[in-house]
Amino acid sequence: MNPGILISPVELGEAIETGEALVIIDTRDEGAYASGHIPGAVNLRDIFTYLATSTPEGVEAMHEKFVSEFGRIGLSGKQTAVLYEDTMNSGFGQSCRGYFLLTHLGYPKIKVLHGGLGAWVKAGLSLSTEAATPTPATFPSNITPDAVIIDKDAMLAALDDPGIVKLDVRDIDEWIGESSSPYGKDFCPRKGRLPNAKWIEWYRMMKPTAAGPMFKSPDEVRAECRSVGIAPDAKIYLYCFKGARASNTYLALKEAGYHDVKMYFGSWNEWSRDPSLPIEEGMTRMAA
Secondary structure (H helix, E strand, O other): OOOOOEEOHHHHHHHHHOOOOEEEEEOOOHHHHHHOEOOOOEEOOHHHHOOOOOOHHHHHHHHHHHHHHHHHOOOOOOOEEEEEOOOOOOOOOHHHHHHHHHHHOOOOOEEEEOOHHHHHHHOOOOOEOOOOOOOOOOOOOOOOOOOOEEOHHHHHHHOOOOOEEEEEOOOHHHHOOOOOOOOOOOOOOOOOEOOOOEEOOHHHHEEOOOOOOEEOOHHHHHHHHHOOOOOOOOEEEEEOOOOOHHHHHHHHHHHOOOOOEEEEOOHHHHHOOOOOOOOEOOOOOOOO
């Protein structure tokens, strides 16, 4: 299996055929999973739907939740976790959010199916409608505090620090303050962005291919970053609405060789609900 984060449908098919120790995780909703999934895949929708906060209590609750869930589906540390969604641009980065959560929890073997289920089908590989019955395991939690996640206090302290890139990867209507979230314009109490943030819409890390949207090459990702003034050795703090689209960008940055990348996982869903935290609105300053 290749050493990178992304795995192709052909590589995954070969790993299944040769009997490699895998736990394949379908992050879509139950209905989509039931209509057809990769044979043997387990369904774990909470990877996408769980809303986290960055308070100590919130982080502890998230840890307990996913240590339990990942153990329930059979991750013991011996298996490679392989996550997928429909396509890389249709699930708001949900498979990548699973990759990020497992990275935060210190899991040693993680892959994301490049192109998602759409690419799997285009490669002529089979689907199943039979629900998998996983064998529970003890999840080997090895949490390193603040290894990849920062809290709102750390993000607040970074706002005026020119040595830290605050990178917003939300959709354009959220960036300019027309909408508060992907779930409705007024889902959150405030609209806007973090002061002094730069912006690369998460879609820009991908491009169309015959097999569906795929991540751009490392050189192309680095070019996107240079276009808004992000150097290859930059210290980057990512955010979106709840850490899914930012996880998509996190994966792209890591594959492109950016080493100092962390995420404010609570993101806009948490930040906008605290009226004491500063925001920037409108189009008076488009970060570049």
